[in-house]
Amino acid sequence: MPSRSGPSDAPRWCVLGRVPGGGVARGRVAAVEVDAAGERSAPIPIATAELPAFVAARERSAPRWVWSDTPSWYPRLLEAGVRIERCHDLRLCHAILSRSEAVPDRGPLLAAARWEAGPGAGEGEPAESALFEIETPEDAPGAVPHDLDAALEEFDRQRAALAACVDPGRLGLLVAAESAGALVAAEMAAAGVPWDAAEHDRLLSAALGPRPARGAKPVRLLELAEEVRAALGDPRASLDSPPKLLRALRSAGIDVESTSRWELAEHEHPAIRPLLRYKKLSRLLTAKGWAWIDEWVRDGRYHPVYVPGGVVTGRWASSGGGALQLPRQLRPALRADPGWVLVSADVAQLEPRVLAAMAADGAMAAAGSGRDLYSGLVEQGIVGTRQEAKIAVLGAMYGSTTGDSGRLVPRLRRSFPAAMRLVDTAAAAGEQGGVVSTWLGRSSPRPGDEWEELQARASLPGATSRDESRARRAAREFGRFTRNFVVQGTAAEWALAWLAELRLRLARLPSPTSAESIAPARASGPAFERQPHLVFFLHDEVMVHAPEGQAAAVAAAVRESAEAAGRLLFGSAPVDFPLELRIGERALKE
Template sequence: MDQGARSGVRPRWVWSDTAAWLPQLLAAGVRVMRCHDLRLSHAILQRSILVPDRRALAAAIQWEAESVVPAIATAPTLFDAETVSGGSRSVPHDLDPALEEFERQQTALAAAKDPGKLRFLLAAESAGALAAAEMEAAGVPWDAAEHDRLLEEELGPRPARGEKPSRMLAVAEEVRAALGDPRASLDSAPKLLRALRAAGIDVKSTSRWELAEHEHPAIAPLLHYKKLSRLHTANGWAWIDEWVREGRYRPVYVPGGVVTGRWASSGGGALQLPRQLRPALRADPGWTLVTADVAQLEPRVLAAMSGDRAMAAAGAAKDLYAGVVDSGAVQSRDEAKIAVLGAMYGATTGDSGRLVPRLRRSYPAAMALVDHAAALGEQGGVVSTRLGRSSPEPDNAWRELQARASMPGATSRDEDQARRAAREFGRFTRNFVVQGTAAEWALSWIAELRLQLAKFEPAGVPAPASGPVFERAPHLVFFLHDEIIVHTPQECATEVAAAVEAAAVTAGRRLFGSAPVDFPLDLKIAERSVKD
């Protein structure tokens, strides 16, 4: 049960690293509703430009280590630091250094320019860490037999260990025949590149995007081979053997694993789960899946951040890209998508370069926000998200390029390299403010939904003898940037779906107040998770 639930008080636990402590508590039947993760909070505060004096945080370099997931403790006390086998890169788990770091963080927050925003960000980041550990403990309900069937449908029968599936081998022969090279290696990029050029296909890389631009009998089967190879390598039979146990797939999430605040994954590939395998996500008998994802999250975040009422109106209760078309800025939905993504990612050539100027006329406030962020980056500056997560500064190599270009006697090559590096960093900061704030919205959504799901009474099934305390009630099992999946008893699926939608509304209000921006969800209740 949740510690403190009997008295009606739910404390906020302060600890070194959620990934190190929470699995032990979940295994013991204890649920923690709130925490302050010192490692994740340190990473935010020691970089945030909202904190005017970060010297004390910067000096505490031991708190900049990566998260290391420990083995399950066997010592008699849950909070014995010696039971946490964090390894050489782990943060300190002893009480005294944790208290010292907590005091440093509280001092930094007290002096911050907008402490309310930062406190909310730290709370959301810590709640995300709780959710990540819980999702790993709960696991995604996974139909390994269906996964096997889908693989056979695409690749052919399961091959012997170390061998390639029959369909891959057959498609490879098609490619070699079209290239006129029976020995062409398709799995080595340098060798494949040589074979393509020898066949008259003038390419600089073997990326599918560049290959698709060429017309040659070898291109279609080669793209097919690459698709089959990715499936076999990333999510094939070896993946099932390693990651699926007792009907559960347990990816290892890394909250804050990307500098923008987006999550990463250190195992299982949850953030690259291919659409074709979605039917393998199957609810347990008597349960169902509530799946929800946000339509055009980043453009909507841009509209809300910038206060661009025209862009907000384009997405009001409808597809935002269709709204951009209706506004007259572009002619088609495809053009709208290219233009908006180009604006956020700094594309200056091709269709994006042609269409982005139209957005500047139609949505001046939104464009001004990302243009300003890009300009700061080009000058080596730092930008921040809505809640105060700040971008890293450019590295020494970048600064050396800029310094060399500004010195007397600098060559045109020096100047070109410096300009390219400046533009590249400007593209990074341009996207950082939007992607980072979108990550904050998603964290807020998860944090609120997690609290709402905790209010549901356990289903009428026996409690597990051990393991996650939340297994009898609706719980999060999957997260991917702008999508969540809840595993829920069928009898409360409709209420859970309503909670998912309400949490999205709350997340928007907490980040953007009364900004007139909708965050509509594509929401489904089904036994299997299948994306359109």
Template structure:
């Protein structure tokens, strides 16, 4: 059967068609709510409207699946979690979308977009993401607008169409449309992945989790009680302080107790405490570690977040200013390694676990075109490669120097070692140094694909102006310099971390498609707890900045692993063309995510 054309899709609109100008290109389907039903506008590749219609809530998922199975389409909506979660629950997977909210945020702030772009004034699209679609309050363009007299469809649908047009106009008129098209496509693909990760869930063994907690903390206490080993660590801390009533869970009170004992720290951070030699340090560090595990991932977390053998966190794409993901529920991005033994594949299935070695330094080499750094990274551990150049003596020094260069450390070992990198890798170091200088001067920097950092605040500018005034005090000048340096460190890292996030989005988007193309297994070999869409085929189950976990039937595990590797190579080509940089993966296939 031949693939249907845009005219075929327009006929499904049932409200009439316009002249179809390029039927071989993607059809855009703009969605909105009409009460419980779905309102639809069809657009061709040149924004010519093909038709409109409404789809009943009871047939929406089936109708979307029929459209998806036909011609290549891209779904346009205001907020991916609110639309896509219900489709996945009904067994309908979509290939592509354009998330108007996420893309508006990128284009509004991008330095590549013209300053007078029309979308910048439409602040009604500056909406926040919604973590849990079923429980969320009504959102943008879902507030029951009156129907249009001519079409009978809600007026907000035209608002969505206009915003989509504003975004495409902003991209077309930008200084680099290709990069922004790629960035908005990757961001929208990431939004689909985030919903799918929650729908499929990460296979989790609650019994294994409980065994880990019991081994580390002791038996589970009664409600409101303190685990035995945490209680013991607390007693040893108070004994070392000579203060039986010391409050160990209040930082101000704990600091006062430490000061009375002669430990003159300014904070209770691990690195600062470790600089002191005192009997309280060892038990206090143990107490803090146990307390953190209990509060962040203890039995209460297990009861709340793990159900039916799945951990289903809430991911927030673009939740960090650099474009990195955040989590608004479940703490998926802060899971301690000691709990990885609880991540366990279903019977007959495996986990394909892959993380990228030294992602950010490799991205820096590619962005800057520094072939010397790329050569040091090729086919081996990048830090060992830096040692081989003679820039530093040990791998530990190489890591300290590179992290110092990317994060702006100027003291200690970093301050001593970074100048050596400047001599050996001048292009890479110049890129981050220039980004820092731009930030210190109040400028804006952008990632490889065009995500820009926020401009300095009015308070920042006021502090810089005050420092240059005749009546400025020494304190004013010191504050201005400190704020300038802080912003420089931020912009220095922004360009690298943000571009690494873009590479990761490209990796996941490509991998998502490759996994969907793999053959399914029979229902008898299914993993039903992964949901209707993912129960019979390999699928993404977890993501953490530079790591993915794929849940795959055992007989598809090798094919899934190959897809992971090929997607990484494809992401490198997509972003950096033929520049000779590789992104090697530490990849293994196992039943458990427990570290070897």
């Protein structure tokens, strides 16, 4: 990740924290500057109102800002139009370092229980309450300490852990990328996704009927419900209560164990088709209906709340707005501002390509070189169709042993022995209750107490066949988890490196001049109204809101960032990460 360099005597880190006598919103914070040798300055007091100006001035010397929790500090700066280049998020980094098998002595970190906040501590508050969490009592559930002394102590622990770890380069890259991801998440929440609420309303009306009165169901759901009840011969059947619906289905002769759409789809009955349609539209109404527009869209922007590292593999989660569950049918509502475009890109078969790079499996890398990897498997004669290739690869990564996967995965084992050896080894470790780690050093959790009890009971002299069967099943399930953990977690690391690189490249593109007559995207806030900026991220997909005249430069930055992420993680490994790029007012993904 490129980085500008400041003067040789500039501080390498700048630690922020509150000081005794009141938190940020009511009193003062302070900063301590730390040089490369670890020497500290005296605390520099800062009044709350002066914090953005202080950070903007110090940012010219390019320090890495160290703070307790990015969502508790960064939104106030963004509201003032101040962006930073780099940070070290103590909460996120603590979660990685205190669990990583690459750290030989995790005792000091584990003893710092106050930093064991769950994913998303400090997340989820509206933008106008930025920095409110810094007033949270330190004994509150999920709180992390925001005071300066605590931050300095934790920073010392983390630096010591990194210095002593098995591979400080890799783990150092991971904590830097995780912290960069926190900045991206805060910036995307602040800027928001350009959103056409009128188009969203039109799409809902087309699917559900006109917006109903509060508390009432849309007309299309009412019609479908009546159609289902008529087919069941039960005018009082409740479609929204799974237990009641199950009884109604069985009374109509439909022998099902649950009301899941997968099981329902296996049955032939006049009630099934309208019921499945009802369930699909009901999910749309609940998850992304009119109430969702009222809550999450304002001034032409959708403001979701991302949670970096919210999944144990390092993937992101969401604690509000449902950014990670955006129905395809609503994508037309993503609409750029006048004079702006959306540049979106997603990676083809990210996880299999990451697996090929991790395992240094040249044959698997060649299958995807410059082309669709699944089609490459077909061309190499490994499987007959692209669909079979997809089933085989997903089966290999997720440990499927039955059905088509059970038939096809052995072909991969013969063709790609190095890749299969890597995931098989990870699965074997999990089956024994062991820990595995990603490419950069994020380690998996150990199995829980129930797993341990099952294994212990099966090893007793008087164990029954049922005990042994349950223990084997639990071992296989945890093996499937560790098998996928190493691949999904490393893919998340690649995506973080892509995001971090792209964020920096976008920030360094020249802002359009006033002569170019670019209408500023004012709804994106002062930090982004004239600058291309990330607005959306979903595992292997990014979206940038950019002035129309900079679309080509942004597209190049997206491609170059993907290439840089591959080199950063895997060096000269012959694995490419091809992108599907789209540019337009509405950047739709088919």
